[in-house]
Amino acid sequence: MVTLIITNFTTGKKSRSTLNKTFEKAEAVIKRRLDKLAQNNNRFDAVVYGDGQQIGFTESDF
DSSP states (O other): OEEEEEEETTTTEEEEEEESSOHHHHHHHHHHHHHHHHHTTOOEEEEEEETTEEEEEEEOOO
16 A cells, blocks of 8 residues: 655645555556656655555755
8 A cells, every 4th residue: 555645835735645566566556647747847745655664755946
């Protein structure tokens, strides 16, 4: 199970998604979501958790 937390600084919203997949399988879903945010010129950061530990972090180009 993978948890994705996105903080969108453009809209001021924070979203949390839980994907019932391994990180390898969830990676494509996560990439699509972040690409869509970037295409719309949103400023964001994203943290990915798996098994209670942080396994990834990214942020948009500010």
